[in-house]
Amino acid sequence: MNEQRWGGDVNSVRKAISLNAPQDVAWRVFTEKIGTWWPLASYKIGKVNAVAAVIEPRVGGRWYERGEDGSTCDWGSVLAWEPPSRLLLSWDINADWQYDPALKTELEIRFIAEGKHLTRVELEHRKLDRYGTRRDEMREIFDKTGDWGRLLSLFARLAEGAST
């Protein structure tokens, strides 16, 4: 993948990816169509199955998931809405994966046109110091590749089990 990391800041996680899509399409899919691609099966905080994710298209708008029973769980709010190039959201989900409006970590997404059909998307999740003593634990989750060694040995054993 076209993924890149910058080192340094312990209070921030940065990622970038290049897409074969025009800037306006990238913006629209990220915002309007977030419900079609956000990995809701694993990234949701409500008790029930989540069926949609929504970003309300304005500064001050809510950012939330909708459950199959119609209930909603807030994730944060829209801090800057600058189509088609910049989106700033607050990420108010605490280290126990509960909504906490006082948390206010920030998620900035920049859409940079690099060609007619090529967009670079940069994501920065910052102010992670707001997680306090759990900052390092949370930064690992947001940023890091897990323990590949442990997983590979696990899958090796699973594969061995499957072939017997």
Add this chain to the structure above:
Amino acid sequence: MINAEKILDALGDPTRRLIFNRLRHRTRSVREIAEGMKVSRPAVSQHLKVLKGAGLVMVQAVGTRRLYGIDMRGIGALRSWLDGFWDETLIAFKKAAEREAAKERKR
């Protein structure tokens, strides 16, 4: 959210890995899972409880039978843990944006 560490711990036990493997291709009852294994049905039930707690296995009632199968949420959580939260999210977004761009180019 499902805890990846919990998943790895659940699969750290050889009997549980064997049970998990038996559910990979279809759902099975406790009796079917226990068939040919050196463990008792109550022990299989205990292992299933741990796998279920880790989000790896789910149970559905079909008539009077309880059938166990793989819970994809556990698999998803494990993948997220490996990739990192924002990596996985960006990859999912990339696929969606490229799909949409290809669709609009055809119009």
